[in-house]
Amino acid sequence: MDRDKLAVLTALRAVVDPEVGLDIVNMGLLYGLELTPARITARLTLTSRGCPLGETILGMAQDALEGVAGEREVRLVLSWDPPWSPRMLSEAGRRYLDGY
Amino acid sequence: MSMTAAPAPPISAAGLAKSPPIDLPMRHFVSAAVAFWIFAAALAGGTGRFFGFDFQAKWVLGLVHIMTLGWITMTMFGAIIQLSAVLWETPVAWPGAVRGAWWAFTLGLIGFVAELWSGGSRYWIPAALLFGAVVVYLACFVRTMAAAPRLDWTARHLAVSVSCLAAVVTLGFLMAWDRDRGVLFRDTTGALIAHVHLALVGWVTLTVVGVSYRLVSMFALSHIESKTPGRLALALACAGLGGLALDGLFFGRRLMPLWAGLLAGAYLSYAWQMRAIFSARHRRIDPALAYTLLALVGGALWTVLGVLLACGMLPEESHVFAAYIYACLIGWATPFILGQIHKIVPFLVWLHIFGRRPWSAEKPPPKMTDLASERLAWAEFFAVAPAVLLGVAGFLAESRLVLEAGSLFLLAGATLYVSNTAFTLSFLVREGGWTGTSSRS
Numbered sequence: 001m002d003r004d005k006l007a008v009l010t011a012l013r014a015v016v017d018p019e020v021g022l023d024i025v026n027m028g029l030l031y032g033l034e035l036t037p038a039r040i041t042a043r044l045t046l047t048s049r050g051c052p053l054g055e056t057i058l059g060m061a062q063d064a065l066e067g068v069a070g071e072r073e074v075r076l077v078l079s080w081d082p083p084w085s086p087r088m089l090s091e092a093g094r095r096y097l098d099g100y
Numbered sequence: 101m102s103m104t105a106a107p108a109p110p111i112s113a114a115g116l117a118k119s120p121p122i123d124l125p126m127r128h129f130v131s132a133a134v135a136f137w138i139f140a141a142a143l144a145g146g147t148g149r150f151f152g153f154d155f156q157a158k159w160v161l162g163l164v165h166i167m168t169l170g171w172i173t174m175t176m177f178g179a180i181i182q183l184s185a186v187l188w189e190t191p192v193a194w195p196g197a198v199r200g201a202w203w204a205f206t207l208g209l210i211g212f213v214a215e216l217w218s219g220g221s222r223y224w225i226p227a228a229l230l231f232g233a234v235v236v237y238l239a240c241f242v243r244t245m246a247a248a249p250r251l252d253w254t255a256r257h258l259a260v261s262v263s264c265l266a267a268v269v270t271l272g273f274l275m276a277w278d279r280d281r282g283v284l285f286r287d288t289t290g291a292l293i294a295h296v297h298l299a300l301v302g303w304v305t306l307t308v309v310g311v312s313y314r315l316v317s318m319f320a321l322s323h324i325e326s327k328t329p330g331r332l333a334l335a336l337a338c339a340g341l342g343g344l345a346l347d348g349l350f351f352g353r354r355l356m357p358l359w360a361g362l363l364a365g366a367y368l369s370y371a372w373q374m375r376a377i378f379s380a381r382h383r384r385i386d387p388a389l390a391y392t393l394l395a396l397v398g399g400a401l402w403t404v405l406g407v408l409l410a411c412g413m414l415p416e417e418s419h420v421f422a423a424y425i426y427a428c429l430i431g432w433a434t435p436f437i438l439g440q441i442h443k444i445v446p447f448l449v450w451l452h453i454f455g456r457r458p459w460s461a462e463k464p465p466p467k468m469t470d471l472a473s474e475r476l477a478w479a480e481f482f483a484v485a486p487a488v489l490l491g492v493a494g495f496l497a498e499s500r501l502v503l504e505a506g507s508l509f510l511l512a513g514a515t516l517y518v519s520n521t522a523f524t525l526s527f528l529v530r531e532g533g534w535t536g537t538s539s540r541s
Contacts, residue, residue, distance in 0.1 A: 014464070016464065018450055018465060018466070018467050018468050019319075019443075019447065019467075019468050020383075047318065048186070048314075048318065049189055052119060052182075052183075052447065053451070053455075055455075056451065056455040059455075086321050086382045087323070089321075089382065094382065097383055
Protein backbone atom coordinates (compact mmCIF):
# COMPACT_ATOMS: atom_id res chain seq x y z
CA MET A 1 0.00 0.00 0.00
CA ASP A 2 1.46 3.34 -0.94
CA ARG A 3 2.18 5.94 1.68
CA ASP A 4 -0.55 8.30 0.48
CA LYS A 5 -3.29 5.70 0.76
CA LEU A 6 -1.97 4.64 4.14
CA ALA A 7 -2.19 8.24 5.37
CA VAL A 8 -5.78 8.52 4.14
CA LEU A 9 -6.77 5.24 5.78
CA THR A 10 -5.07 6.27 9.01
CA ALA A 11 -7.07 9.49 8.97
CA LEU A 12 -10.31 7.58 8.46
CA ARG A 13 -9.40 5.14 11.23
CA ALA A 14 -9.47 8.10 13.60
CA VAL A 15 -13.17 8.64 12.81
CA VAL A 16 -14.92 6.70 15.56
CA ASP A 17 -18.61 5.89 15.77
CA PRO A 18 -19.33 7.42 19.21
CA GLU A 19 -22.09 4.93 20.01
CA VAL A 20 -20.21 1.75 19.12
CA GLY A 21 -16.72 3.04 19.94
CA LEU A 22 -15.26 1.58 16.75
CA ASP A 23 -13.72 3.42 13.79
CA ILE A 24 -15.50 3.55 10.45
CA VAL A 25 -12.89 1.45 8.64
CA ASN A 26 -13.16 -1.47 11.08
CA MET A 27 -16.93 -0.98 11.16
CA GLY A 28 -16.88 -1.76 7.43
CA LEU A 29 -18.43 1.57 6.50
CA LEU A 30 -15.72 2.37 3.92
CA TYR A 31 -16.75 0.81 0.60
CA GLY A 32 -14.08 2.31 -1.62
CA LEU A 33 -11.23 4.76 -1.80
CA GLU A 34 -9.92 6.42 -4.93
CA LEU A 35 -6.90 8.70 -4.91
CA THR A 36 -5.90 10.88 -7.84
CA PRO A 37 -3.56 13.90 -7.94
CA ALA A 38 -6.63 16.15 -7.97
CA ARG A 39 -9.09 14.37 -5.72
CA ILE A 40 -9.72 11.96 -2.88
CA THR A 41 -12.98 10.08 -3.31
CA ALA A 42 -14.27 7.91 -0.46
CA ARG A 43 -17.33 5.75 -0.91
CA LEU A 44 -18.99 5.33 2.50
CA THR A 45 -22.11 3.76 3.86
CA LEU A 46 -23.98 4.01 7.16
CA THR A 47 -25.28 1.23 9.36
CA SER A 48 -28.83 2.07 8.32
CA ARG A 49 -30.76 4.52 6.20
CA GLY A 50 -31.72 7.48 8.32
CA CYS A 51 -28.89 6.64 10.73
CA PRO A 52 -29.17 9.40 13.35
CA LEU A 53 -25.40 9.80 13.39
CA GLY A 54 -25.08 9.78 9.61
CA GLU A 55 -24.56 13.47 9.10
CA THR A 56 -22.07 13.64 11.96
CA ILE A 57 -20.02 10.66 10.80
CA LEU A 58 -19.88 11.97 7.24
CA GLY A 59 -18.82 15.36 8.55
CA MET A 60 -16.09 13.78 10.67
CA ALA A 61 -14.86 11.78 7.67
CA GLN A 62 -14.86 14.92 5.54
CA ASP A 63 -12.80 16.79 8.15
CA ALA A 64 -10.41 13.86 8.56
CA LEU A 65 -9.80 13.61 4.83
CA GLU A 66 -9.37 17.35 4.44
CA GLY A 67 -6.64 17.10 7.06
CA VAL A 68 -4.54 14.89 4.76
CA ALA A 69 -5.77 16.06 1.34
CA GLY A 70 -3.49 19.05 0.92
CA GLU A 71 -4.58 20.85 -2.25
CA ARG A 72 -6.76 17.98 -3.40
CA GLU A 73 -10.54 18.08 -3.46
CA VAL A 74 -12.29 15.73 -1.02
CA ARG A 75 -15.38 13.97 -2.22
CA LEU A 76 -17.56 11.66 -0.14
CA VAL A 77 -20.06 9.44 -1.87
CA LEU A 78 -22.78 7.87 0.26
CA SER A 79 -23.73 4.41 -0.93
CA TRP A 80 -26.42 1.97 0.18
CA ASP A 81 -25.40 -0.80 -2.17
CA PRO A 82 -24.86 -3.25 -0.63
CA PRO A 83 -26.66 -2.37 2.62
CA TRP A 84 -24.36 -2.56 5.63
CA SER A 85 -24.62 -5.61 7.86
CA PRO A 86 -22.53 -6.78 10.85
CA ARG A 87 -20.80 -9.22 8.48
CA MET A 88 -18.89 -6.20 7.19
CA LEU A 89 -17.12 -5.71 10.50
CA SER A 90 -13.40 -6.37 10.18
CA GLU A 91 -11.79 -9.16 12.16
CA ALA A 92 -10.24 -6.55 14.45
CA GLY A 93 -13.63 -4.90 14.82
CA ARG A 94 -15.24 -8.19 15.83
CA ARG A 95 -12.51 -8.82 18.37
CA TYR A 96 -12.98 -5.35 19.80
CA LEU A 97 -16.73 -5.79 20.13
CA ASP A 98 -16.37 -9.28 21.61
CA GLY A 99 -14.20 -7.83 24.31
CA TYR A 100 -16.34 -4.76 24.76
CA MET B 101 -27.35 2.32 -5.68
CA SER B 102 -25.45 5.47 -4.93
CA MET B 103 -27.10 8.44 -3.30
CA THR B 104 -25.33 10.79 -5.70
CA ALA B 105 -25.43 11.34 -9.41
CA ALA B 106 -22.26 12.52 -11.17
CA PRO B 107 -20.93 15.10 -10.69
CA ALA B 108 -21.25 14.59 -6.98
CA PRO B 109 -21.25 17.43 -4.49
CA PRO B 110 -18.27 17.52 -2.11
CA ILE B 111 -20.32 15.79 0.57
CA SER B 112 -23.33 13.81 -0.40
CA ALA B 113 -25.41 13.73 2.73
CA ALA B 114 -28.55 14.35 0.74
CA GLY B 115 -31.33 12.10 1.91
CA LEU B 116 -30.22 12.15 5.52
CA ALA B 117 -33.23 13.42 7.36
CA LYS B 118 -32.62 16.06 10.01
CA SER B 119 -33.18 15.27 13.65
CA PRO B 120 -35.62 17.61 15.38
CA PRO B 121 -34.40 20.41 17.68
CA ILE B 122 -33.14 18.77 20.85
CA ASP B 123 -35.68 20.44 23.12
CA LEU B 124 -38.51 18.69 21.32
CA PRO B 125 -37.80 15.07 22.34
CA MET B 126 -35.94 16.06 25.50
CA ARG B 127 -38.87 17.91 27.08
CA HIS B 128 -40.89 14.70 26.68
CA PHE B 129 -38.17 12.53 28.24
CA VAL B 130 -37.63 14.89 31.18
CA SER B 131 -41.32 15.24 32.02
CA ALA B 132 -41.73 11.47 31.60
CA ALA B 133 -38.89 10.83 34.08
CA VAL B 134 -40.59 13.13 36.59
CA ALA B 135 -43.90 11.31 36.08
CA PHE B 136 -42.18 7.93 36.56
CA TRP B 137 -40.68 9.06 39.85
CA ILE B 138 -44.00 10.52 41.07
CA PHE B 139 -45.74 7.27 40.17
CA ALA B 140 -43.16 5.19 42.04
CA ALA B 141 -43.26 7.47 45.08
CA ALA B 142 -47.08 7.53 45.19
CA LEU B 143 -47.23 3.74 44.79
CA ALA B 144 -44.71 3.25 47.60
CA GLY B 145 -46.66 5.58 49.85
CA GLY B 146 -50.10 4.22 49.10
CA THR B 147 -49.97 0.47 48.54
CA GLY B 148 -52.75 -0.04 51.07
CA ARG B 149 -55.20 1.87 48.92
CA PHE B 150 -55.30 -1.00 46.44
CA PHE B 151 -56.79 -3.58 48.76
CA GLY B 152 -60.13 -4.43 50.33
CA PHE B 153 -62.32 -1.78 51.94
CA ASP B 154 -59.54 0.79 51.57
CA PHE B 155 -59.71 0.63 47.75
CA GLN B 156 -59.88 4.17 46.38
CA ALA B 157 -60.88 4.18 42.74
CA LYS B 158 -60.10 7.83 42.02
CA TRP B 159 -56.69 7.62 43.64
CA VAL B 160 -55.88 4.46 41.65
CA LEU B 161 -57.26 6.02 38.46
CA GLY B 162 -55.01 9.06 38.93
CA LEU B 163 -52.00 6.84 39.56
CA VAL B 164 -52.70 4.74 36.48
CA HIS B 165 -52.90 7.86 34.32
CA ILE B 166 -49.62 9.21 35.67
CA MET B 167 -48.08 5.92 34.56
CA THR B 168 -49.83 5.45 31.22
CA LEU B 169 -49.95 9.06 30.04
CA GLY B 170 -47.19 10.76 32.02
CA TRP B 171 -44.53 8.08 31.79
CA ILE B 172 -45.28 5.66 28.97
CA THR B 173 -47.14 7.79 26.42
CA MET B 174 -44.97 10.86 27.05
CA THR B 175 -41.80 8.80 26.46
CA MET B 176 -43.27 7.18 23.38
CA PHE B 177 -44.22 10.55 21.91
CA GLY B 178 -40.68 11.83 22.53
CA ALA B 179 -39.13 8.71 21.03
CA ILE B 180 -41.33 8.82 17.93
CA ILE B 181 -40.47 12.49 17.42
CA GLN B 182 -36.75 11.80 17.73
CA LEU B 183 -36.84 8.60 15.71
CA SER B 184 -38.95 9.92 12.85
CA ALA B 185 -35.75 10.63 10.92
CA VAL B 186 -34.65 7.02 11.49
CA LEU B 187 -37.97 5.25 11.14
CA TRP B 188 -39.63 7.28 8.43
CA GLU B 189 -36.55 8.96 6.91
CA THR B 190 -38.26 12.31 7.24
CA PRO B 191 -38.28 14.98 9.97
CA VAL B 192 -41.31 15.16 12.20
CA ALA B 193 -43.96 17.47 10.78
CA TRP B 194 -44.99 20.73 12.43
CA PRO B 195 -42.50 20.88 15.33
CA GLY B 196 -44.13 24.07 16.64
CA ALA B 197 -47.47 22.26 16.97
CA VAL B 198 -45.74 19.39 18.76
CA ARG B 199 -44.26 21.85 21.24
CA GLY B 200 -47.72 23.30 21.87
CA ALA B 201 -49.19 19.81 22.22
CA TRP B 202 -46.58 18.98 24.86
CA TRP B 203 -47.74 21.96 26.95
CA ALA B 204 -51.39 21.01 26.56
CA PHE B 205 -50.67 17.36 27.36
CA THR B 206 -48.58 18.18 30.44
CA LEU B 207 -51.00 20.74 31.85
CA GLY B 208 -53.95 18.51 31.00
CA LEU B 209 -52.42 15.56 32.82
CA ILE B 210 -51.52 17.61 35.90
CA GLY B 211 -55.03 19.05 36.02
CA PHE B 212 -56.68 15.69 35.42
CA VAL B 213 -54.80 13.90 38.21
CA ALA B 214 -55.19 16.87 40.56
CA GLU B 215 -58.97 16.86 40.04
CA LEU B 216 -59.14 13.11 40.63
CA TRP B 217 -57.01 13.20 43.75
CA SER B 218 -58.72 16.24 45.23
CA GLY B 219 -62.17 14.76 44.66
CA GLY B 220 -63.12 17.48 42.17
CA SER B 221 -65.73 17.00 39.49
CA ARG B 222 -64.45 19.25 36.74
CA TYR B 223 -61.95 16.83 35.23
CA TRP B 224 -63.60 17.25 31.84
CA ILE B 225 -61.63 20.51 31.45
CA PRO B 226 -58.12 19.00 31.72
CA ALA B 227 -59.43 15.90 29.91
CA ALA B 228 -60.38 18.13 26.99
CA LEU B 229 -56.84 19.56 26.99
CA LEU B 230 -55.43 16.03 26.93
CA PHE B 231 -57.78 15.07 24.13
CA GLY B 232 -56.79 18.11 22.07
CA ALA B 233 -53.09 17.45 22.64
CA VAL B 234 -53.37 13.84 21.50
CA VAL B 235 -55.25 14.94 18.38
CA VAL B 236 -52.39 17.34 17.54
CA TYR B 237 -49.77 14.62 18.14
CA LEU B 238 -51.73 12.22 15.95
CA ALA B 239 -52.05 14.81 13.18
CA CYS B 240 -48.28 15.45 13.27
CA PHE B 241 -47.46 11.73 13.16
CA VAL B 242 -49.89 11.02 10.33
CA ARG B 243 -48.53 14.00 8.35
CA THR B 244 -44.97 12.77 8.95
CA MET B 245 -45.83 9.24 7.85
CA ALA B 246 -47.56 10.58 4.75
CA ALA B 247 -44.31 12.33 3.77
CA ALA B 248 -42.16 9.24 4.34
CA PRO B 249 -40.52 7.81 1.23
CA ARG B 250 -41.24 4.29 2.44
CA LEU B 251 -42.78 2.53 5.42
CA ASP B 252 -40.64 -0.36 6.63
CA TRP B 253 -42.04 -2.96 9.00
CA THR B 254 -41.22 -0.87 12.09
CA ALA B 255 -43.09 2.02 10.54
CA ARG B 256 -46.01 -0.30 9.72
CA HIS B 257 -46.19 -1.24 13.42
CA LEU B 258 -46.27 2.44 14.28
CA ALA B 259 -48.97 3.12 11.70
CA VAL B 260 -51.15 0.49 13.43
CA SER B 261 -50.26 1.71 16.93
CA VAL B 262 -51.03 5.34 16.09
CA SER B 263 -54.38 4.20 14.66
CA CYS B 264 -55.03 2.36 17.92
CA LEU B 265 -54.22 5.50 19.89
CA ALA B 266 -56.84 7.34 17.84
CA ALA B 267 -59.30 4.54 18.65
CA VAL B 268 -58.39 4.68 22.37
CA VAL B 269 -58.99 8.41 22.55
CA THR B 270 -62.23 8.24 20.58
CA LEU B 271 -63.56 5.33 22.61
CA GLY B 272 -62.57 7.00 25.88
CA PHE B 273 -64.40 10.14 24.82
CA LEU B 274 -67.53 8.17 23.85
CA MET B 275 -67.44 6.16 27.09
CA ALA B 276 -67.24 9.36 29.14
CA TRP B 277 -70.19 10.84 27.20
CA ASP B 278 -72.21 7.63 27.58
CA ARG B 279 -71.45 7.16 31.25
CA ASP B 280 -74.73 8.59 32.54
CA ARG B 281 -76.76 7.92 29.40
CA GLY B 282 -76.16 4.21 28.69
CA VAL B 283 -77.08 4.59 25.03
CA LEU B 284 -73.94 3.41 23.27
CA PHE B 285 -72.44 0.76 25.54
CA ARG B 286 -74.76 -1.70 27.28
CA ASP B 287 -71.82 -3.77 28.51
CA THR B 288 -69.68 -1.11 30.18
CA THR B 289 -67.16 -3.71 31.41
CA GLY B 290 -66.77 -5.01 27.86
CA ALA B 291 -66.24 -1.46 26.60
CA LEU B 292 -63.67 -0.87 29.33
CA ILE B 293 -61.85 -4.09 28.39
CA ALA B 294 -61.80 -2.95 24.74
CA HIS B 295 -60.54 0.51 25.75
CA VAL B 296 -57.79 -0.83 28.00
CA HIS B 297 -56.55 -3.37 25.46
CA LEU B 298 -56.57 -0.94 22.55
CA ALA B 299 -54.29 1.16 24.77
CA LEU B 300 -52.05 -1.57 26.22
CA VAL B 301 -51.82 -3.88 23.22
CA GLY B 302 -52.59 -1.57 20.32
CA TRP B 303 -50.82 1.62 21.33
CA VAL B 304 -48.17 0.65 23.88
CA THR B 305 -47.24 -2.88 22.81
CA LEU B 306 -47.23 -2.44 19.05
CA THR B 307 -45.07 0.68 19.42
CA VAL B 308 -42.67 -1.20 21.71
CA VAL B 309 -42.58 -4.21 19.38
CA GLY B 310 -42.03 -2.17 16.22
CA VAL B 311 -39.37 0.04 17.76
CA SER B 312 -37.62 -2.95 19.35
CA TYR B 313 -36.98 -4.56 15.96
CA ARG B 314 -35.14 -1.45 14.80
CA LEU B 315 -33.46 -0.17 17.95
CA VAL B 316 -32.49 -3.42 19.66
CA SER B 317 -30.92 -4.82 16.49
CA MET B 318 -29.16 -1.47 16.00
CA PHE B 319 -27.81 -1.31 19.56
CA ALA B 320 -26.88 -5.00 19.58
CA LEU B 321 -25.27 -4.74 16.12
CA SER B 322 -27.46 -7.62 15.09
CA HIS B 323 -28.86 -8.45 11.71
CA ILE B 324 -32.32 -9.87 11.16
CA GLU B 325 -32.13 -12.77 8.69
CA SER B 326 -35.83 -13.64 8.69
CA LYS B 327 -38.72 -11.41 9.59
CA THR B 328 -41.30 -14.19 9.39
CA PRO B 329 -41.87 -14.53 13.17
CA GLY B 330 -42.27 -10.76 13.46
CA ARG B 331 -44.72 -10.60 10.56
CA LEU B 332 -46.72 -13.45 12.09
CA ALA B 333 -46.69 -11.63 15.44
CA LEU B 334 -48.14 -8.48 13.87
CA ALA B 335 -50.86 -10.41 12.04
CA LEU B 336 -51.84 -12.38 15.16
CA ALA B 337 -51.80 -9.24 17.33
CA CYS B 338 -54.06 -7.36 14.92
CA ALA B 339 -56.47 -10.32 14.68
CA GLY B 340 -56.52 -10.87 18.44
CA LEU B 341 -56.87 -7.20 19.33
CA GLY B 342 -59.49 -6.50 16.68
CA GLY B 343 -61.54 -9.51 17.78
CA LEU B 344 -61.20 -8.66 21.46
CA ALA B 345 -62.23 -5.03 20.94
CA LEU B 346 -65.28 -5.88 18.80
CA ASP B 347 -66.30 -8.74 21.10
CA GLY B 348 -65.99 -6.52 24.15
CA LEU B 349 -67.88 -3.64 22.58
CA PHE B 350 -70.69 -5.39 20.72
CA PHE B 351 -70.88 -9.16 21.20
CA GLY B 352 -70.95 -9.82 24.93
CA ARG B 353 -67.36 -11.10 25.36
CA ARG B 354 -68.19 -14.62 24.15
CA LEU B 355 -64.87 -15.52 22.55
CA MET B 356 -62.35 -14.02 24.97
CA PRO B 357 -60.24 -17.25 25.24
CA LEU B 358 -59.84 -17.23 21.45
CA TRP B 359 -58.63 -13.61 21.37
CA ALA B 360 -56.33 -14.23 24.32
CA GLY B 361 -54.93 -17.27 22.49
CA LEU B 362 -54.25 -15.21 19.36
CA LEU B 363 -52.54 -12.50 21.42
CA ALA B 364 -50.47 -15.12 23.26
CA GLY B 365 -49.46 -16.55 19.88
CA ALA B 366 -48.44 -13.05 18.80
CA TYR B 367 -46.27 -12.70 21.88
CA LEU B 368 -44.60 -16.07 21.30
CA SER B 369 -43.82 -15.13 17.69
CA TYR B 370 -42.41 -11.79 18.84
CA ALA B 371 -40.28 -13.49 21.49
CA TRP B 372 -38.98 -15.87 18.80
CA GLN B 373 -38.02 -12.90 16.62
CA MET B 374 -36.24 -11.24 19.53
CA ARG B 375 -34.42 -14.49 20.27
CA ALA B 376 -33.03 -14.36 16.73
CA ILE B 377 -31.92 -10.76 17.22
CA PHE B 378 -30.17 -11.55 20.50
CA SER B 379 -28.55 -14.68 19.04
CA ALA B 380 -26.98 -12.67 16.22
CA ARG B 381 -25.77 -9.80 18.38
CA HIS B 382 -22.19 -8.57 18.21
CA ARG B 383 -22.12 -6.68 21.49
CA ARG B 384 -22.09 -7.70 25.12
CA ILE B 385 -25.18 -7.38 27.29
CA ASP B 386 -25.24 -3.83 28.63
CA PRO B 387 -28.00 -2.32 30.82
CA ALA B 388 -30.07 -1.40 27.76
CA LEU B 389 -30.09 -4.97 26.44
CA ALA B 390 -30.57 -6.39 29.93
CA TYR B 391 -33.66 -4.23 30.29
CA THR B 392 -34.98 -5.62 26.99
CA LEU B 393 -34.56 -9.15 28.34
CA LEU B 394 -36.37 -8.13 31.53
CA ALA B 395 -39.17 -6.68 29.40
CA LEU B 396 -39.47 -10.00 27.58
CA VAL B 397 -39.89 -11.76 30.95
CA GLY B 398 -42.46 -9.17 32.07
CA GLY B 399 -44.30 -9.51 28.75
CA ALA B 400 -44.44 -13.29 29.18
CA LEU B 401 -45.85 -12.84 32.69
CA TRP B 402 -48.48 -10.44 31.38
CA THR B 403 -49.42 -12.84 28.58
CA VAL B 404 -49.82 -15.81 30.94
CA LEU B 405 -52.01 -13.77 33.31
CA GLY B 406 -54.13 -12.62 30.36
CA VAL B 407 -54.73 -16.16 29.11
CA LEU B 408 -55.57 -17.41 32.61
CA LEU B 409 -58.02 -14.53 33.12
CA ALA B 410 -59.67 -15.02 29.72
CA CYS B 411 -60.07 -18.76 30.33
CA GLY B 412 -61.58 -18.21 33.77
CA MET B 413 -58.65 -19.84 35.55
CA LEU B 414 -58.11 -16.74 37.65
CA PRO B 415 -60.93 -14.98 39.50
CA GLU B 416 -62.18 -11.71 38.01
CA GLU B 417 -61.26 -9.69 41.09
CA SER B 418 -59.71 -6.25 41.33
CA HIS B 419 -56.40 -7.47 42.77
CA VAL B 420 -55.97 -9.93 39.85
CA PHE B 421 -56.77 -7.18 37.34
CA ALA B 422 -54.22 -5.01 39.15
CA ALA B 423 -51.58 -7.76 38.81
CA TYR B 424 -52.41 -8.04 35.11
CA ILE B 425 -52.13 -4.29 34.49
CA TYR B 426 -48.98 -4.04 36.65
CA ALA B 427 -47.33 -6.87 34.66
CA CYS B 428 -48.00 -4.90 31.48
CA LEU B 429 -47.04 -1.43 32.65
CA ILE B 430 -44.16 -2.18 35.04
CA GLY B 431 -43.14 -5.61 33.82
CA TRP B 432 -43.31 -5.14 30.07
CA ALA B 433 -43.44 -1.50 28.94
CA THR B 434 -41.31 0.15 31.64
CA PRO B 435 -38.17 -2.03 31.35
CA PHE B 436 -38.24 -1.73 27.57
CA ILE B 437 -38.58 2.06 27.76
CA LEU B 438 -35.85 2.37 30.40
CA GLY B 439 -33.46 0.33 28.28
CA GLN B 440 -33.98 2.38 25.14
CA ILE B 441 -33.92 5.73 26.95
CA HIS B 442 -30.55 4.80 28.45
CA LYS B 443 -29.29 4.89 24.85
CA ILE B 444 -31.38 7.71 23.41
CA VAL B 445 -30.80 10.47 26.00
CA PRO B 446 -26.95 10.24 26.01
CA PHE B 447 -27.12 10.06 22.22
CA LEU B 448 -29.13 13.28 22.01
CA VAL B 449 -26.82 15.08 24.41
CA TRP B 450 -23.72 13.85 22.60
CA LEU B 451 -25.08 14.90 19.24
CA HIS B 452 -26.02 18.34 20.51
CA ILE B 453 -22.66 19.04 22.17
CA PHE B 454 -20.07 17.08 20.23
CA GLY B 455 -21.66 16.63 16.84
CA ARG B 456 -20.64 20.17 15.91
CA ARG B 457 -17.96 20.75 13.34
CA PRO B 458 -15.06 21.29 13.13
CA TRP B 459 -13.99 17.90 14.35
CA SER B 460 -10.37 17.29 15.30
CA ALA B 461 -8.46 14.02 15.47
CA GLU B 462 -6.16 15.54 18.11
CA LYS B 463 -9.07 16.12 20.46
CA PRO B 464 -11.65 13.45 19.70
CA PRO B 465 -15.09 13.67 21.34
CA PRO B 466 -15.97 11.27 24.16
CA LYS B 467 -17.99 8.13 23.59
CA MET B 468 -21.69 8.28 24.32
CA THR B 469 -21.23 5.82 27.17
CA ASP B 470 -19.10 8.47 28.89
CA LEU B 471 -22.19 10.67 29.22
CA ALA B 472 -24.01 8.28 31.55
CA SER B 473 -23.02 6.10 34.46
CA GLU B 474 -23.21 2.43 33.54
CA ARG B 475 -22.74 1.45 37.17
CA LEU B 476 -25.77 3.53 38.13
CA ALA B 477 -27.73 1.99 35.26
CA TRP B 478 -26.92 -1.53 36.48
CA ALA B 479 -27.92 -0.59 40.03
CA GLU B 480 -31.18 0.75 38.64
CA PHE B 481 -31.75 -2.46 36.68
CA PHE B 482 -31.22 -4.60 39.79
CA ALA B 483 -33.80 -2.47 41.61
CA VAL B 484 -36.42 -2.57 38.84
CA ALA B 485 -36.13 -6.34 38.20
CA PRO B 486 -37.33 -7.42 41.69
CA ALA B 487 -39.95 -4.66 41.60
CA VAL B 488 -41.54 -6.40 38.60
CA LEU B 489 -41.77 -9.81 40.27
CA LEU B 490 -42.67 -8.59 43.76
CA GLY B 491 -45.35 -6.25 42.44
CA VAL B 492 -47.13 -8.96 40.45
CA ALA B 493 -46.78 -11.43 43.34
CA GLY B 494 -47.99 -8.83 45.84
CA PHE B 495 -51.15 -8.11 43.89
CA LEU B 496 -51.90 -11.76 43.16
CA ALA B 497 -51.41 -12.81 46.77
CA GLU B 498 -53.08 -9.64 48.07
CA SER B 499 -50.04 -9.18 50.26
CA ARG B 500 -49.49 -5.60 51.29
CA LEU B 501 -46.04 -6.49 52.63
CA VAL B 502 -44.83 -7.97 49.33
CA LEU B 503 -46.33 -5.11 47.33
CA GLU B 504 -44.66 -2.58 49.61
CA ALA B 505 -41.31 -4.31 49.12
CA GLY B 506 -41.83 -4.24 45.34
CA SER B 507 -42.87 -0.60 45.36
CA LEU B 508 -39.79 0.37 47.40
CA PHE B 509 -37.57 -1.38 44.86
CA LEU B 510 -39.39 0.49 42.10
CA LEU B 511 -38.92 3.80 43.90
CA ALA B 512 -35.20 3.05 44.26
CA GLY B 513 -35.02 2.24 40.53
CA ALA B 514 -36.92 5.39 39.57
CA THR B 515 -34.67 7.53 41.79
CA LEU B 516 -31.55 6.04 40.21
CA TYR B 517 -33.02 6.54 36.76
CA VAL B 518 -33.77 10.21 37.46
CA SER B 519 -30.26 10.65 38.91
CA ASN B 520 -28.63 9.11 35.85
CA THR B 521 -30.76 11.21 33.51
CA ALA B 522 -29.83 14.34 35.48
CA PHE B 523 -26.15 13.36 35.24
CA THR B 524 -26.44 13.12 31.44
CA LEU B 525 -28.37 16.37 31.21
CA SER B 526 -25.73 18.13 33.30
CA PHE B 527 -23.41 17.92 30.26
CA LEU B 528 -26.04 19.78 28.29
CA VAL B 529 -26.43 22.46 30.93
CA ARG B 530 -22.66 22.96 31.15
CA GLU B 531 -22.53 23.42 27.38
CA GLY B 532 -25.15 26.14 27.28
CA GLY B 533 -28.59 24.58 27.43
CA TRP B 534 -30.83 22.75 25.04
CA THR B 535 -32.24 25.54 22.98
CA GLY B 536 -31.48 25.78 19.32
CA THR B 537 -31.56 23.31 16.51
CA SER B 538 -29.69 20.08 16.04
CA SER B 539 -25.96 20.32 16.19
CA ARG B 540 -25.05 20.27 12.55
CA SER B 541 -27.80 22.36 11.15
